[in-house]
């Protein structure tokens with residue numbers, strides 16, 4: 001991973017970059033877009049969970065007893081920003097199947113580009129959990145900032161934010177609003193356009209996942 005700042009992780013693994021390029025192409029079908037997103041989510045989950053705490057357990061191999069180390073996936077909560085965040089959940093859950101899942105529903109007011117909340121449901125015991133907020137695109141940053149502000153009110157142990165594609169405007173906004181939140185992304189693209197879309201980006205992630213364009 002290359003690191004423009006120690007809280008911003010650009011996951012530049014060749015497999016991640018390869019799959020992201022395939023997804024960006026407008027010729028990618030809904031099926032391949034979903035498949036690639038799922039694979040990318042697994043690869044990104046691998047990086048995001050790199051520092052998860054381990055605990056010792058006693059086990060028996062066919063040959064002898066030993067002390068192994070395991071993670072407690074149940075202490076992890078994934079928080080999906082609806083609707084596009086849902087596209088990252090399966091890949092994450094394939095890697096950490098015990099994680100609990102919360103959802104936050106936000107839509108972008110087309111006039112102001114501000115995030116408006118319409119749904120919020122998180123697992124219980126949030127103060128015992130590390131939260132990974134997932135949304136494929138970090139554009140203006142409004143949704144990510146609003147989601148994290150709301151999740152912070154539940155007092156989780158820590159919060160990380162994961163997206164596939166970001167842009168300098170979104171990264172700056174998120175870093176300023178939530179300097180304590182680590183950001184993981186596969187790319188920081190050139191810029192936002194006047195409609196709040198990332199250039200070159202990959203288009204509307206939700207539409208491409210669900211085939212609604």
Ligand code: URA
Nearest residue numbers: 139197198203204205
């Ligand atoms: N949301 C998207 O789906 N795509 C963008 O480019 C920006 C926000």
